[in-house]
Amino acid sequence: MARAGLTTELVVRAGADLADEVGFDAVTPSTLARALGVRVASLYSHVAGADDLRQRIALLALDELADRASEALAGRAGREALEAFADAYRDYGREHPGRYAAMQTRLSPEAAASGPGGRHAELARAVLRGYGLGETEETHAVRLIGSVVRGFTVLELGGGFDHSPPPPDATWPRILDGVDAVLRSWAR
Template sequence: MKRIPLTATVIVAEAADLADLSGFDSVTLSAVARRLGVQTPSLYSHIRDRAALLDGITALALAELADRVAVAIAGRSGRFALDGFAEAHRAYSLRSPGRWQSLQRRAGATAVESGGARSFVALTEALLRGYDLPQGERVHATRLIGSTINGFLALERIGNFDHSPPAAEVSWRKILDALDSLLQTWSTNANRIPQ
């Protein structure tokens, strides 16, 4: 079997696959080296350390999620775009759990400044333009949307909604209804909130 030449891209992709298989916390340089069939020191020519490897996974996940969000919100605005945005997150968290975990951490500068991060910010801005929010309020709306979606998905992932009816899907729809309603009336509500 021909071995793929080592590059940072190959190493990060293998680490992301390991994260999906075994959990984000299982990702170490030695574990990735074993999967690639090389000695751990071989990786240091391409990846500085574990922190850089984890940031690489985060940057990859941001790019992948941005691609999915772009497709989900294309040609949509308002509630339809919000639904696409949220559903893209939910599908990604279920399909790529380790990559999703990489987005639930304080990322380093490499990940924060990556092309995927810039694309994701631009897509979030596009979503908010459909709600006609004042420019100064968009950061707050972004934080609300991110907190709500990520919080729900984190609880869903660990099974917190499995113990009582109704199904999590019912709550998910109600949460998106509430977010949409709040975003539609944000300008009016923003005037009542002390700065």
């Protein structure tokens, strides 16, 4: 029987909050139950176990970020859209490091294509419309953008740029200029 007051949404959101505090890898049903002040068995009315909890946190994070990126992209094209999209991802990672890590969880093919994972691909393709790439090249370009944004954000979150100047904020616009130049020349 489910504990009064607990819902699946509350459990998953609490798991996501805990991931931001202690790191995604440290979130287990046991640590979450302690944080919520309940017994582990109380969680199993809402999640099927550790893997289910992790998948649900990943889907929540993907959904939150898709909403944020969609809002950032509204009315923008070309370089401006690229910057809005990339900034939304980087900012989300800095504000929610545990959720950002959760988004790297391998999803089932169905969840990846039809859930928020599919929304992210469509948002990236919306950025690319301003560059005039043919459909056959879009997948390659989506992967380029994802690799650059994720790579930079993960390195920044892990302290990879702490050892030398300039600060990451000075490098970020230069990185986006480079991606923009590649995408503009790719279209030719």
